[in-house]
Amino acid sequence: MLSRIARGLYGIGRDVERAQNVIRILEVNHKMNLERDPEDELNIWLAISEAFGSQVDPPSEFALYQELVLDFEHAYSVRRCIRSARDGGRAMRDYISEEMWLHLNGVFLSLTDLSFEQILAEGRSEFNRRIETFCDAFHGLADDTMIQGSAWRFLRIGKFLERALMICRILEIKRKVLALAPQEEGRPIDVHQWQALLRSLSGYEPYRRAYDARIKPARVMEFVLQRSDFPRSLAHSILQIRQALGTLASENAAQLELCATAELFLEQLKVLDAREVLRSGSLEAYVSVLHKRCSEIAQSLERSFFVSSRPASPAIVPAPHAGLVPQQ
Amino acid sequence: MTSERYRPLEGFYDGMIGSDGLPRSCCAPLWEHLTTLGPQGLASVQRSAELSLLNQGITFTVYADARGTEKIFPVDVVPRVLTFEEWTRLEAGLKQRLEALNHFLCDLYGDQKVLKDGVIPTDLVVNSPHFCRELVGTPVPENVFIHVSGTDLIQDEHGEFLVLEDNLRVPSGVSYVIENRIIMSRVLPDLFSRYRIFRVDHYPQMLLDGLRSVAPCDDPEIAVLTPGIYNSAYFEHSFLSAQMGVRLVEGGDLVVDDDVLYMKTTSGLQRVDVLYRRVDDAFLDPIAFRSDSLLGVPGLMHAYRRGNLVLANAPGAGVVDDKAMYAYIPRIIRYYLDQEPLLGQVNTYLCRESKDRDFVLAHLEELVLKPTDGSGGYGLLVGSHATRDELAAARAAVRAAPHRFIAQPIQKLATMPTLIGDPDPHLAARHIDLRPFAVYGAEDQISVLPGGLTRVALREGSLVVNSSQGGGSKDTWVLHDGGEHA
Numbered sequence: 001m002l003s004r005i006a007r008g009l010y011g012i013g014r015d016v017e018r019a020q021n022v023i024r025i026l027e028v029n030h031k032m033n034l035e036r037d038p039e040d041e042l043n044i045w046l047a048i049s050e051a052f053g054s055q056v057d058p059p060s061e062f063a064l065y066q067e068l069v070l071d072f073e074h075a076y077s078v079r080r081c082i083r084s085a086r087d088g089g090r091a092m093r094d095y096i097s098e099e100m101w102l103h104l105n106g107v108f109l110s111l112t113d114l115s116f117e118q119i120l121a122e123g124r125s126e127f128n129r130r131i132e133t134f135c136d137a138f139h140g141l142a143d144d145t146m147i148q149g150s151a152w153r154f155l156r157i158g159k160f161l162e163r164a165l166m167i168c169r170i171l172e173i174k175r176k177v178l179a180l181a182p183q184e185e186g187r188p189i190d191v192h193q194w195q196a197l198l199r200s201l202s203g204y205e206p207y208r209r210a211y212d213a214r215i216k217p218a219r220v221m222e223f224v225l226q227r228s229d230f231p232r233s234l235a236h237s238i239l240q241i242r243q244a245l246g247t248l249a250s251e252n253a254a255q256l257e258l259c260a261t262a263e264l265f266l267e268q269l270k271v272l273d274a275r276e277v278l279r280s281g282s283l284e285a286y287v288s289v290l291h292k293r294c295s296e297i298a299q300s301l302e303r304s305f306f307v308s309s310r311p312a313s314p315a316i317v318p319a320p321h322a323g324l325v326p327q328q
Numbered sequence: 329m330t331s332e333r334y335r336p337l338e339g340f341y342d343g344m345i346g347s348d349g350l351p352r353s354c355c356a357p358l359w360e361h362l363t364t365l366g367p368q369g370l371a372s373v374q375r376s377a378e379l380s381l382l383n384q385g386i387t388f389t390v391y392a393d394a395r396g397t398e399k400i401f402p403v404d405v406v407p408r409v410l411t412f413e414e415w416t417r418l419e420a421g422l423k424q425r426l427e428a429l430n431h432f433l434c435d436l437y438g439d440q441k442v443l444k445d446g447v448i449p450t451d452l453v454v455n456s457p458h459f460c461r462e463l464v465g466t467p468v469p470e471n472v473f474i475h476v477s478g479t480d481l482i483q484d485e486h487g488e489f490l491v492l493e494d495n496l497r498v499p500s501g502v503s504y505v506i507e508n509r510i511i512m513s514r515v516l517p518d519l520f521s522r523y524r525i526f527r528v529d530h531y532p533q534m535l536l537d538g539l540r541s542v543a544p545c546d547d548p549e550i551a552v553l554t555p556g557i558y559n560s561a562y563f564e565h566s567f568l569s570a571q572m573g574v575r576l577v578e579g580g581d582l583v584v585d586d587d588v589l590y591m592k593t594t595s596g597l598q599r600v601d602v603l604y605r606r607v608d609d610a611f612l613d614p615i616a617f618r619s620d621s622l623l624g625v626p627g628l629m630h631a632y633r634r635g636n637l638v639l640a641n642a643p644g645a646g647v648v649d650d651k652a653m654y655a656y657i658p659r660i661i662r663y664y665l666d667q668e669p670l671l672g673q674v675n676t677y678l679c680r681e682s683k684d685r686d687f688v689l690a691h692l693e694e695l696v697l698k699p700t701d702g703s704g705g706y707g708l709l710v711g712s713h714a715t716r717d718e719l720a721a722a723r724a725a726v727r728a729a730p731h732r733f734i735a736q737p738i739q740k741l742a743t744m745p746t747l748i749g750d751p752d753p754h755l756a757a758r759h760i761d762l763r764p765f766a767v768y769g770a771e772d773q774i775s776v777l778p779g780g781l782t783r784v785a786l787r788e789g790s791l792v793v794n795s796s797q798g799g800g801s802k803d804t805w806v807l808h809d810g811g812e813h814a
Binding site: 001002003004006090091093094150154248250252305306307 | 557593
């Protein structure tokens with residue numbers, strides 16, 4: 001498969017997954033904000049704003065929607081993600097299914113003239129849910145309508161790598177919020193924050209089924225990081241990446257090394273002692289290590305699959321009017 | 329009734345109705361069918377055909393439109409019919425012309441006997457922007473320069489086919505030929521049962537066979553090079569590569585290492601043996617051609633010159649597309665094949681010659697003025713349709729750079745009944761041309777796809793049929809011998 005195509009499919013997977021996570025984080029915090037204690041000084045939008053490198057000041061829900069939903073430039077903007085996935089889909093029309101293309105193009109067209117007022121008119125939750133469902137359906141269509149070959153695998157690696165990075169980012173948001181509040185386990189704010197973390201990963205219901213309704217920080221950590229049977233856990237994401245890579249990798253040394261890196265990461269996740277991390281107060285350091293591991297996989301993918309193994313020609317940047325070669 | 333309202337234009341050849349006012353015998357079943365359908369029926373068929381094109385994304389991008397709007401290339405539901413005899417003669421003429429032109433190119437980039445014998449003025453060749461001086465002496469694989477060509481032909485007032493342009497660089501439109509046929513057979517299935525028509529859907533196979541025949545090895549890696557998704561013909565590039573089962577690549581996917589061309593794949597570099605490139609010479613290699621171009625693959629021409637790569641079409645073939653060179657093609661045919669040209673061509677005035685220039689300046693209102701290096705209908709001036717200011721500007725341009733222009737008499741382009749839509753659907757005479765596509769393989773094996781792309785100028789009285797200038801197309805039927813069995 002051409003590297004450009006592989007990278008493009010990987011990009012579509014990442015964009016769609018990213019849009020869904022951003023919208024879910026906004027939704028969960030929208031609900032929390034409605035229910036929060038008016039005495040509480042905590043600004044939950046601040047942590048989100050920092051996690052996504054947002055420039056808005058002061059952070060408010062309105063400002064974050066402008067930047068993380070409506071903006072066309074911001075790397076985490078839902079609209080940018082969907083437009084970029086759609087453009088990718090158009091260029092890679094021969095590699096994705098007709099169903100996926102129609103689905104992608106449909107949601108793209110529905111966001112053309114979007115404004116915050118329209119989101120309010122539709123209802124924030126309804127809008128958020130629509131985007132979330134679109135993303136779920138897109139991945140569902142990919143699994144049900146594509147041949148499960150290289151194209152499907154690169155799309156999948158993109159989805160799970162973005163998911164892994166997002167888990168780290170969500171953990172970081174929650175850590176910050178918790179750090180801003182007085183440390184006292186079992187306080188309502190604490191319970192709500194851990195619950196929000198689960199909800200941000202669509203994991204609250206599965207968590208209750210796997211354990212029970214009691215929100216215990218160590219169990220939550222274990223659930224979102226180590227439970228490989230939970231599709232939105234870090235362990236599951238890395239396992240899926242590892243499996244896809246196992247099929248794709250050739251004799252190429254860099255590719256084999258990447259497989260080994262993913263394998264090692266999985267082992268490290270298995271032996272994690274969440275209780276100990278929380279007790280020793282090393283959550284911040286730990287989250288940053290996880291984040292670093294995921295970023296390393298992303299960089300290694302770029303090197304081993306998306307650029308050629310021998311020195312490449314200089315990057316070809318489309319000039320203005322590039323492609324406007326006179327044709328007969 | 330549709331047919332009763334239809335009147336061919338006085339003094340033009342009409343593909344449907346003969347000079348006696350009756351449908352030509354090959355068209356009789358078609359005409360009867362159209363009459364039965366009636367204008368409303370035809371309009372509904374037309375809408376269904378256009379919807380089908382849009383939904384499938386069979387679109388092209390218009391350059392002049394800054395937003396890069398995607399438009400469909402409208403297909404008119406009235407097909408054009410060519411008889412077996414008409415086609416056989418046309419095909420023979422095309423093959424003759426292409427063979428002579430290919431020999432000419434081999435000679436021009438080889439011993440240059442044609443220049444030494446004074447058949448062609450040397451300055452015309454060396455001053456042509458499409459002549460690649462650095463390729464003189466470079467052997468061309470299997471002596472094939474023009475793997476793919478799309479010759480533009482018109483029919484004069486007697487119905488005689490004349491060559492208008494040779495298009496030996498990167499002619500496009502063949503995907504519309506195939507798609508038009510698919511759509512027509514879907515929307516007018518009953519009509520097809522009344523004719524026996526040569527198929528056109530084997531073109532990708534024909535092209536693949538041609539490309540394989542010039543490859544250096546038995547199992548060559550072939551790729552199609554596109555400028556990218558914003559190119560007007562991207563649909564075609566993607567269509568042909570998918571149909572041939574070969575990779576569609578962009579400049580950024582390719583890299584030259586040690587004079588060999590590779591594609592960058594997820595399992596490393598993979599060698600490319602044959603590149604069917606759909607970009608102009610100037611954008612192939614920024615080292616060899618245009619250093620300001622960010623398109624193209626640095627070093628590609630080195631790989632080509634070392635014989636490690638087949639380029640289709642071969643660089644430098646565009647020298648024939650120079651509109652001044654066109655005037656010499658009948659001589660080229662006689663020189664190389666020692667035969668009289670089977671196909672006529674349009675009388676051409678070379679502004680570089682003072683006698684011709686004076687005539688052009690004096691009679692511009694009756695002529696079509698063309699830049700020698702233009703294509704796609706850009707920069708063309710139809711004297712009879714031009715304003716006083718446009719004519720004055722054109723005269724000044726000719727005086728300033730006479731060698732850049734040629735002029736031809738305004739051609740009496742043949743017409744075909746064409747459905748003119750809302751609010752009152754009816755058939756009206758519109759001007760048409762024809763672009764048959766030919767594939768040139770090793771050992772002078774030339775295959776011509778039966779029929780070709782018929783383009784139609786949808787605006788009343790317009791003689792410009794280019795898709796970029798508001799033209800449409802028609803499905804073009806070549807009948808089997810005795811293929812009308814109404």
